[in-house]
Amino acid sequence: xxxxxxxxxxxxxxxxxxxxxxxxxxxxxxxxxxxxxxxxxxxxxxxxxxxxxxxxxxxxxxxxxxxxxxxxxxxxxxxxxxxxxxxxxxxxxxxxxxxxxxxxxxxxxxxxxxxxxxxxxxxxxxxxxxxxxxxxxxxxxxxxxxxxxx
Numbered sequence: 001x002x003x004x005x006x007x008x009x010x011x012x013x014x015x016x017x018x019x020x021x022x023x024x025x026x027x028x029x030x031x032x033x034x035x036x037x038x039x040x041x042x043x044x045x046x047x048x049x050x051x052x053x054x055x056x057x058x059x060x061x062x063x064x065x066x067x068x069x070x071x072x073x074x075x076x077x078x079x080x081x082x083x084x085x086x087x088x089x090x091x092x093x094x095x096x097x098x099x100x101x102x103x104x105x106x107x108x109x110x111x112x113x114x115x116x117x118x119x120x121x122x123x124x125x126x127x128x129x130x131x132x133x134x135x136x137x138x139x140x141x142x143x144x145x146x147x148x149x150x
Contacts, residue, residue: 005081005124007031013049014143024146026113027139030125034135038090044110049146051117063114074098077121080112085129
């Protein structure tokens with residue numbers, strides 16, 4: 001494992017006020033004490049929120065389908081890493097293990113997080129990413145719980 005990776009957990013999914021109106025945001029709590037807010041789309045917020053609440057849809061949603069495919073191919077999600085930010089856009093990598101081979105898959109952080117939650121895979125943030133954005137030390141007052149938003 002790379003030494004510049006910090007373990008992260010989901011602090012929560014919120015709705016935040018932006019210049020464009022309300023936007024979902026997932027907040028990661030990073031092991032160094034900082035929190036990393038990542039603005040995401042509504043479908044991804046619903047996917048993350050439902051996984052956090054252990055809700056199972058009557059039919060598989062996109063992330064459930066992806067996990068099912070991974071498992072049927074005898075692969076497993078080893079970890080996901082939020083590993084870059086370019087022009088205010090975060091990038092992530094899903095690390096899959098199959099037949100003792102590690103495969104890296106480029107993904108959006110929101111999809112990576114939704115898949116990690118469903119597979120109980122660890123989530124990491126590259127230290128350089130949170131150093132660049134600074135993170136936050138508390139949930140802003142204008143963030144409202146996503147449950148009250150939907």
